[in-house]
Amino acid sequence: MLSTQDSSIIPNEWYNIVPDLPKQLPPPVDRDEKKSSIQLLNQILPKAILKQEFTFQKYTKIPEEVQEIYAQIGRPTPLFRAKGLEKALDYNGKILLKYEGATITGSHKINTAIPQAFYTREEGSTGVVTETGAGQWGTATTVAASLAGITSKIFMVKISFNQKPLRKQIIELYGGEIVPSPSRETKFGTEILSRNPDHPGTLGIAISEAVEYALEHDLKYMLGSVFNSVLTHQSVIGLETEKQLEILGEEPDVLIGCVGGGSNFGGFVFPLMRKFKETKIYASTASEVPKFSKGEYKYDFVDTAKILPSIKMYSLGSDYVPEKIYAGGLRYHGAAPSLSMLVNSGRINSSDMPEDKVIDALKLFARTQGIVAAPESGHAIATAIDYVKNNTDQKETILVNVSGHGLMDMSIFQR
Amino acid sequence: MKPLILYFTADFPSYEILKRFLEEVDPEIVKYVEIGIPEINPLYDGPTIKATHSMALKNFQREHLRQFAEILIKKGIRVFALSYYDRINKEGTNFIHYLKDSKFSGIIIPDLLTDYSEESERIIPEIEENFSFIPFFNPATPDTVIQEVSSKTSSWIYYGLQPSTGIDIPFDLNEVSRRILDLVANREINFGFGIRTIEQIKEILGLGSSGVAIGSLMVQYLKDNDMEGFRNFQNSVRGVYLNAE
Numbered sequence: 303m304l305s306t307q308d309s310s311i312i313p314n315e316w317y318n319i320v321p322d323l324p325k326q327l328p329p330p331v332d333r334d335e336k337k338s339s340i341q342l343l344n345q346i347l348p349k350a351i352l353k354q355e356f357t358f359q360k361y362t363k364i365p366e367e368v369q370e371i372y373a374q375i376g377r378p379t380p381l382f383r384a385k386g387l388e389k390a391l392d393y394n395g396k397i398l399l400k401y402e403g404a405t406i407t408g409s410h411k412i413n414t415a416i417p418q419a420f421y422t423r424e425e426g427s428t429g430v431v432t433e434t435g436a437g438q439w440g441t442a443t444t445v446a447a448s449l450a451g452i453t454s455k456i457f458m459v460k461i462s463f464n465q466k467p468l469r470k471q472i473i474e475l476y477g478g479e480i481v482p483s484p485s486r487e488t489k490f491g492t493e494i495l496s497r498n499p500d501h502p503g504t505l506g507i508a509i510s511e512a513v514e515y516a517l518e519h520d521l522k523y524m525l526g527s528v529f530n531s532v533l534t535h536q537s538v539i540g541l542e543t544e545k546q547l548e549i550l551g552e553e554p555d556v557l558i559g560c561v562g563g564g565s566n567f568g569g570f571v572f573p574l575m576r577k578f579k580e581t582k583i584y585a586s587t588a589s590e591v592p593k594f595s596k597g598e599y600k601y602d603f604v605d606t607a608k609i610l611p612s613i614k615m616y617s618l619g620s621d622y623v624p625e626k627i628y629a630g631g632l633r634y635h636g637a638a639p640s641l642s643m644l645v646n647s648g649r650i651n652s653s654d655m656p657e658d659k660v661i662d663a664l665k666l667f668a669r670t671q672g673i674v675a676a677p678e679s680g681h682a683i684a685t686a687i688d689y690v691k692n693n694t695d696q697k698e699t700i701l702v703n704v705s706g707h708g709l710m711d712m713s714i715f716q717r
Numbered sequence: 718m719k720p721l722i723l724y725f726t727a728d729f730p731s732y733e734i735l736k737r738f739l740e741e742v743d744p745e746i747v748k749y750v751e752i753g754i755p756e757i758n759p760l761y762d763g764p765t766i767k768a769t770h771s772m773a774l775k776n777f778q779r780e781h782l783r784q785f786a787e788i789l790i791k792k793g794i795r796v797f798a799l800s801y802y803d804r805i806n807k808e809g810t811n812f813i814h815y816l817k818d819s820k821f822s823g824i825i826i827p828d829l830l831t832d833y834s835e836e837s838e839r840i841i842p843e844i845e846e847n848f849s850f851i852p853f854f855n856p857a858t859p860d861t862v863i864q865e866v867s868s869k870t871s872s873w874i875y876y877g878l879q880p881s882t883g884i885d886i887p888f889d890l891n892e893v894s895r896r897i898l899d900l901v902a903n904r905e906i907n908f909g910f911g912i913r914t915i916e917q918i919k920e921i922l923g924l925g926s927s928g929v930a931i932g933s934l935m936v937q938y939l940k941d942n943d944m945e946g947f948r949n950f951q952n953s954v955r956g957v958y959l960n961a962e
């Protein structure tokens with residue numbers, strides 16, 4: 303077991319896979335001739351983020367203050383061997399876990415929230431705005447903003463807002479402001495409410511409200527996933543893992559992570575792909591949101607409201623309405639362009655996991671490892687268990703990224 | 718003198734007006750002219766150039782290309798076509814032969830490496846048999862792709878400062894130019910896609926062995942049929958170029 307206190311494991315540069323991809327990454331494009339959604343990014347994102355979004359640099363220095371905050375929010379997160387799970391599965395190989403649930407907000411989301419809040423403050427803005435579905439991203443945003451000394455405003459999809467009152471309390475405790483979306487604080491929200499006062503909200507509407515609010519109040523908008531810059535920030539996961547593997551003297555044969563927009567997966571897998579060129583890689587998605595197996599690799603909108611640019615990715619369609627699974631973070635119609643390209647080229651395999659299998663995996667995991675993993679992460683665990691069961695005679699080293707804990711998503715077990 | 722390249726969309730704002738502008742192009746400073754073939758969806762062009770495509774589309778006739786080229790070649794300016802892959806795919810080698818017969822010196826295909834990388838293996842040598850394939854790279858092009866495609870071609874290289882034109886993404890000019898100059902030494906590299914001001918042209922010329930391609934910056938003169946404005950514009954660019962010598 304590794305000490306999580308050794309801050310020398312925290313990298314001082316982030317890794318960006320774009321210049322290392324086998325092919326050129328198709329850039330974000332505008333669909334609308336009259337207004338430029340990419341120009342819009344210029345107004346709502348800090349310049350440093352926009353630059354990272356389009357950079358050809360493989361490595362970007364992590365600002366010292368960000369490195370320090372990484373140390374304070376629980377980085378490096380632990381890498382350890384899942385002996386309990388190995389035993390329960392009667393597996394002769396090894397299962398290793400990288401555990402992002404050990405950060406103070408309980409998931410990897412904080413890894414990108416911190417630099418985005420930091421650059422916002424450095425560039426003289428007073429606050430950030432974003433949307434949140436289940437609440438993980440909103441919580442990470444608020445913590446990062448408070449640590450940077452700026453304000454945060456979160457538009458939370460109304461139906462989740464009502465279902466998860468704890469999220470409101472936590473976000474307010476951390477010093478953020480949270481409103482259910484659709485709200486009357488934006489033109490877009492007001493218009494939707496005037497048509498249907500009981501509208502339950504969607505992530506697409508919440509994004510639209512957050513962007514409009516940022517523009518109207520001269521605040522910055524925070525990107526939760528999908529964008530290159532976010533995957534770059536999340537590379538701390540894989541970079542730490544690389545060093546930790548070295549200390550442990552282990553080399554993975556298989557890498558597994560879950561995919562919503564692709565940020566924890568890309569952040570974990572991409573840095574490791576540099577050294578471990580032959581590993582088998584599995585991107586675990588929800589069978590209910592089968593973006594890789596049933597989606598199409600094409601240009602599509604990032605958000606339902608079509609405010610943000612189109613990007614080339616696997617997509618089920620930007621107006622696809624996913625089933626109401628517990629893993630809210632996996633209910634996204636697309637996936638990051640770099641990840642999509644590697645799935646399309648066959649380098650990365652996809653694995654669809656249905657919710658009942660995920661629940662079984664979460665239960666087994668809790669009982670053998672003592673960790674209540676997030677429903678999203680449960681997909682990665684379920685894929686790992688499946689892999690072990692199909693390859694019992696192999697003695698491989700399987701490395702799984704567990705993106706978050708699930709202590710606030712206990713309702714998944716109530717059925 | 719360092720290369721100056723001007724970009725025009727064919728038949729924008731009309732056949733007649735573009736012809737008059739091309740006649741006005743100053744061969745003392747302009748080395749190449751790029752003629753964009755109008756497209757329904759010029760995916761990687763920014764809003765300014767995109768708008769020229771939709772306007773030009775209804776005026777466009779293939780035969781005009783030959784006439785545009787003639788005007789420029791008479792003055793000693795080399796002409797390059799810029800076309801999305803879709804058209805080349807549809808019209809096939811026939812189109813390449815037409816351009817070659819019309820005295821075009823080469824072609825730029827902005828979406829080839831991004832969206833048709835498999836086809837590029839076949840089509841680059843095919844084009845090179847006729848005239849120059851001008852590689853179009855940008856900050857999102859992987860190092861390996863830059864090296865491989867450069868080695869298959871011998872012409873100048875078009876390097877986009879931004880992944881799409883007409884959009885101001887912040888970048889460090891020095892860093893961006895150093896990267897490509899380091900990756901492919903001893904080649905003429907011209908920068909474009911996103912040059913917004915005369916000031917930026919000055920800056921780029923100060924960086925080393927490269928020239929500049931200008932497109933969006935001239936659209937307003939064409940749109941307004943403002944020949945005087947275009948002349949003044951060329952003169953101020955000439956000033957910058959002469960100073961850079």
Ligand SMILES: Cc1ncc(COP(=O)(O)O)c(C=O)c1O
Nearest residue numbers: 527562563564565566631678706
């Ligand atoms: C714990 C957890 N894991 C995974 C995800 C999926 O997002 P991404 O694919 O960007 O990592 C989320 C998103 O909300 C999450 O909260």
